Amino acid sequence: MSIPRMAAIAGLLLVSASSARADGAATFQAQCAKCHGEHGKSDTAISAMMKVPALAGDAKVAGMTDAQVAAAVKGNEKHPPTVKSLGDAEIAEASTYAKGLAAAK
Numbered sequence: 001m002s003i004p005r006m007a008a009i010a011g012l013l014l015v016s017a018s019s020a021r022a023d024g025a026a027t028f029q030a031q032c033a034k035c036h037g038e039h040g041k042s043d044t045a046i047s048a049m050m051k052v053p054a055l056a057g058d059a060k061v062a063g064m065t066d067a068q069v070a071a072a073v074k075g076n077e078k079h080p081p082t083v084k085s086l087g088d089a090e091i092a093e094a095s096t097y098a099k100g101l102a103a104a105k
Ligand code: HEC
Pocket: 027, 028, 031, 032, 033, 034, 035, 036, 046, 050, 051, 052, 053, 060, 061, 069, 072, 073, 076, 078, 079, 080, 083, 091, 094, 095, 098
């Protein structure tokens, strides 16, 4: 195994170890649910105002890797600074949770 590959894997292990205690569901409810709805159904007043598409049942998001969802969350121009300033671990946890909602019906 090459050194860069080993370093990458070591980095991944570090990230997952430090984010293990971050709770994706709690982060989602605190940071994302006001727009995306508690169950990803975009059923809040803000969802209606911003025309937020439902995450639940979104095959595109369900088919993305966790890393792609995290990148989409960070890169989305409609996401407020409160979302973009979250730590990588929190974004990763919330993104994995959002992906789970997308896979649900
Ligand atoms: C202020 C409202 C708001 C908040 C807060 C918010 N979102 Fe979004 N989100 C949106 C809107 C609006 C879109 C649709 C963007 C578009 O149409 O381009 C979206 C799109 C998405 C998408 C789909 C991206 C894609 O490329 O299809 C994902 C996944 C997502 N949000 C996850 C999250 C997560 C996870 C959080 C919390 C960390 C969050 N959002 C917080 C408003 C919000």
